[in-house]
Amino acid sequence: MNEKTHWLQSPNKNYLGHWDLPESNEMLVTIESAKWEEVKNPINNKSEVKRVVRFQDKGIKPLICNQTNAQSIVNSTGVRFMEDSKGAVICLFLSSIIDRRTKENVDCIRIKKEASITAEILETLYQLKKDKVNESQKVSIERIIIESEKPSYQKVYTYLNKL
Helix, strand or coil: CCCCCCCCCCCCCCCCCHHHCCCCCEEEEEEEEEEEEEEECCCCCCEEEEEEEEECCCCCCCEECCHHHHHHHHHHHCCCCHHHCCCCEEEEEEEEEECCCCCCEEEEEEECCCCCCCHHHHHHHHHHHHHHCCHHHHHHHHHHHHCCCHHHHHHHHHHHHHC
């Protein structure tokens, strides 16, 4: 995590913001839970119900997940329901959007629709889910990883994330 204070850092330090991403501007995380929660705005003290994603990774704050990021989670993991997302691995990255009010470019967190899957990422996810994979699938997955069969990475990644 970045130890410097970003100029645009939010006063709500309980949730992940783009300023929390590492200097590489990309971070692979594992979902612990996703559910609707009441979130208090520290500026006006009003509460709203928001979709919040919490992570298994130590030291990573929860993410208030908007509709765009929610759709990206579905697209990248194949997991359609929030309650089924525990253990799904997603890739957060720094992006920018045009602010509707100010018409300025502003930084934001986005979720890769298709994660840049490497053998290391696949191996890590496989180790997390290995106990849920049947024996014949284990042989296939291990062969794909060992032989670096890159065209199969996305399919295996999606399969493992659904377990």
